[in-house]
Amino acid sequence: MRPVLFLLTVAVAQPLVAQVADSSPFRPLPLPAPSSVRTGAGRPGVGYWQQRVDYRIAATLDPATGTLRGQETIRYHNRSPDPLPYLWLQLEQNICAPESVTNLLDQPPLVFLGSVFDFSCKGTAGGVELTSVTRLGRPLAHTIYGTIMRIDLPRPLPPGGVTELALSWSFAVPPYGAGRMGHDGDLYELGQWYPRMAVYDDVSGWNHEPYIGAGEFYLEYGAFDVAITVPARFVVAATGVLQNPLTVLTARQRARLARARTSDTAVAIIGAGEAGNPGQTRPTEAGSLTWRFHADSVRDFAFAAAPNFRWDASGWKGILVHTFYRPEATLWTEANRMVREAVRYYSQQWYHYPYAHISSIEGPIEGMEYPMMTFDPTGPAQIDLQWVLAHELGHQxxxxxxxxxxxxxxxxxxxxxxxxxxxxxxxxxVGTAYGDSIEVHPLHLYHDHAIPGTEQPLISRPVESTDLFWTGYQKPALMMQLLRHEVLGRDRFDPAFREYLRTWAFKHPTPADFFRLLRDQSGQDLDWFWRSWIYSTARLDQAVDSVVSRGDSVTEIHLSSRREMVMPATLSVEVEAAEGAHNSTRVPLPVDMWNLGPRFVYRVRGRERVRAVVIDPDENLPDVDRSNNRWPR
Ligand SMILES: [Zn+2]
Structure with a gap:
């Protein structure tokens, strides 16, 4: 629908208005106007608000029947200036319901290189059964539309008001639930498993985009108190801090955990010879045990449970790094080191990891992230395992x-x-062929994925993306690398990106907030950059057109930017020195060279003859035609 609308607008507007459109690549982006909620500097303003949601959940996993049932209290704080006559919730277990969009469309997985995005339920057709939805003991009117539900309140929740909803529910855990939950025999991984609040914000009101598969989540922050009851022989890993270790762990495990907290290397909490032997690993073998967890300042909660986990732990600056895996996942003996190293690296580079622990779980879910938790595959090789562990961790x-x-x-x-x-x-x-080449990976993918006519801009919604691997992951990574290394330099980029993370921690930034904050902090207008990289599929073609000597003291190097994208560039200029030798110099040319249009003349002063010129000599930019980058051709 949108392209048609666009053509009509142009067709009507042209005969009526005779004006020169601002087609400069440096024209301002049409961003939403700044306000007291979101400032022109890209920061939360004095009027910034967001909702708060606290959850109390008691859930029981019955592996004999593969069912999970729960009772849940949602305490919803309306901090918006708006009265809310109804509330929207996400019922994401319904992604596998018979009538869900996902099941009806039944699409094959998206596969790009080694990445498989399987958002199907692999034949499972079952959703969540809500047995009660009440407030103050009274049933609430509610309507379910696939993966979302509207609850109508008896009277609007006023600004500043708080309400408590009570829900009871159960569902059969599918073996494979769209890549976010599932089980492999007795190993359960549960993400997107409980009814939860949709975000109400100042930008869109309710954000109730359905859960189809691509497009994982947008959630409110709050506290969670979760009690998970499982057969006593099971070990549970979860978001949040374990509240009752005396009940669910053995004295030996508690002592090992205390040692792990200050250990640089992995301590076996459950060793290879102990895994699967409840007599050694569990305080009791009969009946069930309830594991209690508490988490603050998180936007979600996930857990995993199995009777045969190996469990390693180490510590970094008081943060416990846990890895849980089945004995046959032999590569995972290095997993704890990989995760610990990544916690340290991201913390030191960008923002200190703010939670008490991180737990990475080996199992059937092929890489998925939740607060303080990641689900990761067994891993075919060391580099793949390190990548997926550090990627899911990076989502923290x-x-x-x-x-x-x-x-x-x-x-x-x-x-x-x-x-x-x-x-x-x-x-x-570092020091291996893989380590020394991995960072140019996104640039090398450019040619195969940035295909004219089919490539979509980054701003496309994930459910509309035909190449999510490129537009969701690799191209924005390339964009950020180029911003850091080619446009701003590390000394300007790194503090700006850190400031973005610090400023918007536990809040809801929009693209405009990100653009404005980076501009504000770095001192560089970047609208031209975001336009090319996010709102269009602009291509770059920089060229050295000619080299002309003017008199005996100036040589003109004629450059052009032949496609829609503008970028700064490095120019390599080789001049003839005395006795046939030659000197080569590197000139960093800022993007401002294209201010007056797509042609720029760079002047070399001096009597020496210019022998050769190359634009972007290290081939750092995704230039679509390198044959014109060099003079003489
Ligand atoms: Zn990811």
Whole structure:
């Protein structure tokens, strides 16, 4: 529908208005007007608000029947200036319901290189059964539309008001639930498993985009108190801090955990010879045990449970790093080191990890992130395992701490995260062929993925993306690398990106907030950059057109920018020195060279003859035609 609307507008407007459109690549982006909520400097203003949601959940997992049932209290704080006559919730277990969009469309997985995005339920057709929805003991009117539900309140919740909803529910855990929950025999991984509040914000009101698969989440912050009851032989890992270790862990395990907290290397909490032997690993073997967890300042809660986990732990600056895996996952003996190293790297580079622990779980879910938790595959090889562990961990920074909206803007978390992951992988494997080449990976993918006519701009919604691997992950990572290394330089980029993370930690930034904050902090207008990289599929073609000698003291180097994208550039100029020798110099040319149009003349002063010129000599930019980058041709 949108392209048709656009053509009509142009057709009507042209005969009536005779004016020169501002087609400069440096024209301002049409961003929403700044306000007291979101300032022109890209920061939360004095009027900034966001909702708060606190959850109390008691859930029981019955592996004999594969069912999870729960009772849940949602305490919803309306901090908006608006009275709310109804509330929207996400019922994400319904992604596998028979009538869900996902099941009806039944699409094959998206596969790009080694990445598989399977958002199907692999034949399972079952959703959540809500057995009661009440407030103050009275049933609430509610309507379910697939993965979202509207609850109508008896009277509007006023600004500043708080209400408590009570829900009871159950569902059969599918073996494979769209890549976010599932079980492999007795190993359960549960993400997106309980009814939860949709975000109400100042930008869109209710954000009730359905859960189809692509576009993982956008959630409110709050506290969780969760009690998980499982058979006594099971070990549970979860978001939040364990509240009752005396009940659910053995004395030996508690002593080992205390040692792990200050250990640089992994301590076996459950060793290879103990895994699966409840007589050694569990305080009791009969009946069930309830594990209690508490988490603050998180936007979600996940857990995993299995009877045969190996469990390693180490510590970094008081943060416990846990890895849980089945004995046959032999690569995972290095997993704890990989995760610990990444916690340290991201914390020191960008923003200190703010939670008490991180737990990475080996199992059937092929890489998924939740606060303080990640689900990761067994891993076919060391480099793949390190990548997926560090990538899912990197999501702790985006979107778990910096709570952007992934239903709409995957580039702000998958993309920013891939960007920080690349440098971390290079650091972990430094000195190896993989470590020394991984950072140029996104640039090398450009040719195969930035296909004219089919490539979509980054701003496309994930459910509309035909190449999510490129537009959600690799291209935004390339964009951030170029911004850091080619446009701003590390000394300007790094503090600005840190400031973005610090400023928007536990809040909801929009793209405009990000653009404005980076401009404000770095001192560089970047609208031209975001236009090319996020709002269009502009291509870059910089050229050296000619080299002309003017008199005996000036040589003109004629450059052009032949496509829609503008970028700064490095120019390599080789001049003839005395006795046939030659000197080569590198000239960094700022993007301002294109201010007056797509042609720029760079003047070399001096009597020496210019022998050769190359624009972007190190081939750092995605220039679509390198045959014109060099003079003489
Ligand atoms: Zn990811």
């Amino acid at each position: 920074w985006m979107p778990m701490v910096v709570g952007s909206n992934e239903r709409l803007y995957p580039w702000m978390d998958e993309g920013f995260n891939t960007f920080i992951d690349l440098a971390n992988a290079a650091n972990y494997f």
